[in-house]
Amino acid sequence: MTQDTAALATRFLELHRAPTLLRVVNVWDAASARAVASVEGTTALATASHSIAATFGYEDGENIPLDLMLDMIGRIVAVTDLPVSADLESGYGDPGATVRRAIEAGVVGGNLEDGMRPLPDAVRAVEAAMGAARDAGVPDFVLNARTDAFVRAEGRSPQECLEEAVTRGLAFLEAGAPVVFVPRVTERAHVERLVAELGPQRLTLIVLPGMLPLAELEELGVARVSYGPWSQRVALTALQQLAERVRDGEGALPGDVRPLT
Known part of the structure; x- marks a missing residue:
């Protein structure tokens, strides 16, 4: 970790706190990172664990060896001056140590999934991750604390999922996470409730088919949107079409093919 890493983390946090919606297209290797970073107006990058795992032939869900995941993350960081957030899944058994290693690779933020584990366990994981960031000299590390309340609905009603997301999101903010990621949320009423409970510029979402327009999400006070594995799927669809x-x-x-940069 260098002083530049800490400063970049502060810059990344400021992008989340600004009223302008932070729009992040996820990348999975150095080539995709260069391609996205070269687009004028891009302010940050984020990796997608699913996409990096798929690149090496692994299924998503911490099946890829952590060393291999971190090596690719480091390669992505090396080709850009933009802030990079890494998808760290559930922390690979040790969220604190994984965040520390990710910071050593140069990232300034990261996703951490709760997997719908018991809430006290999920809160301890957030605390461990933020503690590791502080110990590494990066207090503004942007932990994107993810709750799978909607992903793992398992027979619960949408309203029950929403209540669970609010409860977990508030607990993660209390534990030190600056933002909360609630994937699978697409309905306006759900977004409004989450922003009302968590606060403006505290909620991050993934863009899915049927999602509200980005301008509307910005107006509602969402901090950030990302594209997860969808960006890789868009690229691979173009390859299949060729x-x-x-x-x-x-x-x-x-x-309309552009030259490589």
């Missing part, structure tokens, strides 16, 4: 054209005898490249 393969289909080649198969069908259309050998020319699309006219």
Whole structure:
């Protein structure tokens, strides 16, 4: 960790606290990081654990070795001057140590999933992660504390999921996380309730089909949106479409292909 890492973390936190919605397109290797970072107006990058695991042939869910995940994260950090947040899944058995190693790789924020573990256990994981960041000299580390209240609904009603997300989100904020990530939330009423309970610029979401327009999310006080594995799926869909054209005898490249940077 360097002083620059701490300063970059503060800058990243400020991007979340600003009233302008932080829009992050997730990346999975150095090439995708360069491509996204080269787009004018991009202010930060975030990795997607699912996408990095898929790159190496692993299923999502901490099946990829942590050393391999962190190596790729470090390669992403090395090709950009932008703040980078890393998807650290559930912390690989030791959230504090994993956050410390991620900071050593140069990241200034990270996702941490609760997996719907008992709330006291999930809170301790957040505390361990933020404690490790402070000990590393990065007190403004942007822990994106994720609750799977909607992901693991398991027969619960949407209203029950919402109440659980509020309870867990407030507990994570109390434990020191600056923002709370609630994936699978798409309904306006749910977004409004979460912002009302957690506070403006405290909620982060993933863009899904049927999501509210970004301008509306910004107006509602959402801090950040990201795209998770969808960005890799968009890229791979384009690759499949090229393969289909080649198969069908259309050998020319699309006219809108940009040169590599």
